[in-house]
Amino acid sequence: MTTVSMRGLTKRYGGTTAIADLTARIGVGVTGFLGPNGAGKTTLLRCLATALAPDSGRLVAYGLDTAVAAERTALRRRLGYLPQDPGLYPNFKTAELLDYVAVLKELTDTGRRRAEVRRVLAEVGLTDRATVRVRKLSGGMRQRLALAQALLGDPELLILDEPTVGLDPEQRMLFRALVSRLGHTRTVLLSTHQTEDVGALCERVLVMRAGGIVFDGTPGELAAQAEGRVWVSAEPPSDAHVYWRNADGRYRTLGPRPIGGEPGLLSIEDGYLTLLGAEAAAAGSGDAERVS
Amino acid sequence: MAAPSLPSAPSARAFRALAWREATLLLTAPAVWAGVLLQVVLGVLWYSADEPRWAAFGQEAGLSALVLAGFLLLTSHLAGSRDHRHGAAEGSSVLPASDLRRTGAVLALIPVGGVLGAVALGAELVAASPRWPEGPLSPWSLAMPVLIPMLGAAVGVATSRWWPTTAAGPLTFFGCTALLAMMPVFGQSPQSLSWVLFPVLFDDGHVQAGMAAAEAQGGGGWGVAAWHAGYLAALVAAAAAVAVLRQRRLIPAVVLVLAVAFGLVAVWQQHPDLGPAPGAASPVSGSQP
Structure with a gap:
C-alpha cells in the first residue's frame, strides 16, 4: 500500500537544483536512501518531513497534501523526524526534554505524556539517564535521545536522516532491532551512508545522484x-x-x-x-x- | 492511501499545555528567583534610607523591580530563542505546534513576570511593616512593581522572536539599561518627557500633589499613578504585539497601534497632573533615575 507519493518534485537553492523532477511511491516498511554527498537525500527528506517546501511538484503522505496548510499540520501529527543535525537543549534533563517535545506534539494529557516519555526512553535504552542533563550525555546517547524524540507519539511516518551517526556497534544493533520492528507497520524512510544498515533493514533502496533517483530496487538487486x-x-x-x-x-x-x-x-x-x-x-x- | 486520522488535541488545550510548560520552566529557573531576591533586598535597602511614605515606598519598589525586569528580559529571551540557539529549529518546524502557538506560549511568561513582581512586592511590604508607610496612597502606584517585570518579560519575548541569536538578549538588556540611564540627561524635572517616560514613578512633590488630588476626588480620578500604570500596560501590550507580528500581521498591528495611541494619551495625561505642587520648589526627593 502506498503511503507516500511524490510527483515531479523539484527543489532549487538559487542556481543549484537539489532535487529534480522526482517521482516515486513509497509504502509501509523501511526504505533506504543512498547517495553521495550532495545527491539530494537530505533535501528530499526535508521536503517529506515538511521542513522544506518544494518549488514544484506534489507530495502526498497518508492522503495529506503537504502544499495545503491544514493537511500539512495533520501530517505533522503523524510524523516523526530525526534531522541530520538534531538540536537538543543542553540544559534540559533527558526526560524533561522529551516531555517538552511531547507537549509540542500535542500530547496534552499529563499521564499519557509521561507514559510515552518512559516508553521512548526504554525503546532507545536511556531509561537510566532520564534525570541526566543533555549536555552530560555522550554523542551516541544524544543521538539515541534525538531518535527518542522522533518516536514520541508513535508516528506512522518516520523519517530518519543519518540516524546511526555516532552510535557504537551495540547501539547500532539495538537501533536496527527497533527500526526493523517499526517497519512492520509503519513507513520508515532512512537516509544513510552505512550500506550495512541498508542491507540489514531495508526492503527497498533508492539510490540518488544529482537530485535524481538512479536506482530503485531491493538491496539484493543493488x-x-x-x-x-x-x-x-x-x-x-x-x-x-x-x-x-x-x-x-x-x-x-x-x-x-x-x-x-x-x-x-x-x-x-x-x-x-x-x-x-x-x-x-x-x-x-x-x-x-x-x-x- | 489515506489512513484514518489520529485524534488531534484541540488547539486551545495544546496551547494551554505549552504555555503552562513554558511558565513552569521559567518558574524553576534559579536565575529568576535570584532576580526576585535581589529586587527584594535592594527595595528594602533603599526604602530603609527614605522617609516612611507611600510615595517613597512605591518609588523604591519600582526601581528595584527594574532589576527583576532585567533578569526576566534575559530569561524570557533565552526561552523564546531556545530552538534557534541550539540548532533545533529544523526539528521543531515539523512539529504540530505552529510558530504562532509557540509565540503565544512564551507570551505566557509576561503574566508570570507579573506574579513574580507581585511576590517581590509582597515581600517588600512585609519587610516594610516595622516602618509602615504613611501619607496618600494610590493603589495604582503599587501596580508599577508588578507591571515593570512584565515589561521586561515582554521585551525579552519580542526580541527573541525577531532576533533569536544568543547575543541578542544581553545586547537588548544593555541597550535598555543605557536608555534608562540616559533618560535623566534629557531632563531632570518632572515636566520633562523623559521623566514621564521612565518606567518608575518618582517620589516628587508633583506626583504627591497628583496623588493627593486623585484622593481628594474620592479616589475616583485616574491621577498620575493610574496614568503611569496605563502607560506601562500599553508598553507591555505593544511589546507583546511586536512579538506576534512575526507570525501574524493584522491583529497584532491593530493592537500595536492601539497600545501606542493609549500610551501617548497616558503620557500626555501625566503632564497636566504634574503641574507645580504647592511649595514644591525642588521637584525631586529620593532617588533619581
Missing part, C-alpha cells in the same frame, strides 16, 4: 549491479575502480577481472559503487589503496 565486477586475486589489478588488500593478504577488486582473479561475494557497497561509477568510488574510497 548488490547484483556489481555482478561480474567483484574479484579476489593474489596480485593487485592494473585497472579497477577500487581495490584493497584484505586481511588474508589477497586483493579485493571492483572492476575488470585482474589476472588470476576469482569471483568475490557481492555486497551492497559494490553495487552502489558500480552504479555510481568513479564519482562514488572517489567519494567512498577512504579505505581503498587506489582509485582510478
Whole structure:
C-alpha cells in the first residue's frame, strides 16, 4: 500500500537544483536512501518531513497534501523526524526534554505524556539517564535521545536522516532491532551512508545522484549491479575502480577481472559503487589503496 | 492511501499545555528567583534610607523591580530563542505546534513576570511593616512593581522572536539599561518627557500633589499613578504585539497601534497632573533615575 507519493518534485537553492523532477511511491516498511554527498537525500527528506517546501511538484503522505496548510499540520501529527543535525537543549534533563517535545506534539494529557516519555526512553535504552542533563550525555546517547524524540507519539511516518551517526556497534544493533520492528507497520524512510544498515533493514533502496533517483530496487538487486565486477586475486589489478588488500593478504577488486582473479561475494557497497561509477568510488574510497 | 486520522488535541488545550510548560520552566529557573531576591533586598535597602511614605515606598519598589525586569528580559529571551540557539529549529518546524502557538506560549511568561513582581512586592511590604508607610496612597502606584517585570518579560519575548541569536538578549538588556540611564540627561524635572517616560514613578512633590488630588476626588480620578500604570500596560501590550507580528500581521498591528495611541494619551495625561505642587520648589526627593 502506498503511503507516500511524490510527483515531479523539484527543489532549487538559487542556481543549484537539489532535487529534480522526482517521482516515486513509497509504502509501509523501511526504505533506504543512498547517495553521495550532495545527491539530494537530505533535501528530499526535508521536503517529506515538511521542513522544506518544494518549488514544484506534489507530495502526498497518508492522503495529506503537504502544499495545503491544514493537511500539512495533520501530517505533522503523524510524523516523526530525526534531522541530520538534531538540536537538543543542553540544559534540559533527558526526560524533561522529551516531555517538552511531547507537549509540542500535542500530547496534552499529563499521564499519557509521561507514559510515552518512559516508553521512548526504554525503546532507545536511556531509561537510566532520564534525570541526566543533555549536555552530560555522550554523542551516541544524544543521538539515541534525538531518535527518542522522533518516536514520541508513535508516528506512522518516520523519517530518519543519518540516524546511526555516532552510535557504537551495540547501539547500532539495538537501533536496527527497533527500526526493523517499526517497519512492520509503519513507513520508515532512512537516509544513510552505512550500506550495512541498508542491507540489514531495508526492503527497498533508492539510490540518488544529482537530485535524481538512479536506482530503485531491493538491496539484493543493488548488490547484483556489481555482478561480474567483484574479484579476489593474489596480485593487485592494473585497472579497477577500487581495490584493497584484505586481511588474508589477497586483493579485493571492483572492476575488470585482474589476472588470476576469482569471483568475490557481492555486497551492497559494490553495487552502489558500480552504479555510481568513479564519482562514488572517489567519494567512498577512504579505505581503498587506489582509485582510478 | 489515506489512513484514518489520529485524534488531534484541540488547539486551545495544546496551547494551554505549552504555555503552562513554558511558565513552569521559567518558574524553576534559579536565575529568576535570584532576580526576585535581589529586587527584594535592594527595595528594602533603599526604602530603609527614605522617609516612611507611600510615595517613597512605591518609588523604591519600582526601581528595584527594574532589576527583576532585567533578569526576566534575559530569561524570557533565552526561552523564546531556545530552538534557534541550539540548532533545533529544523526539528521543531515539523512539529504540530505552529510558530504562532509557540509565540503565544512564551507570551505566557509576561503574566508570570507579573506574579513574580507581585511576590517581590509582597515581600517588600512585609519587610516594610516595622516602618509602615504613611501619607496618600494610590493603589495604582503599587501596580508599577508588578507591571515593570512584565515589561521586561515582554521585551525579552519580542526580541527573541525577531532576533533569536544568543547575543541578542544581553545586547537588548544593555541597550535598555543605557536608555534608562540616559533618560535623566534629557531632563531632570518632572515636566520633562523623559521623566514621564521612565518606567518608575518618582517620589516628587508633583506626583504627591497628583496623588493627593486623585484622593481628594474620592479616589475616583485616574491621577498620575493610574496614568503611569496605563502607560506601562500599553508598553507591555505593544511589546507583546511586536512579538506576534512575526507570525501574524493584522491583529497584532491593530493592537500595536492601539497600545501606542493609549500610551501617548497616558503620557500626555501625566503632564497636566504634574503641574507645580504647592511649595514644591525642588521637584525631586529620593532617588533619581
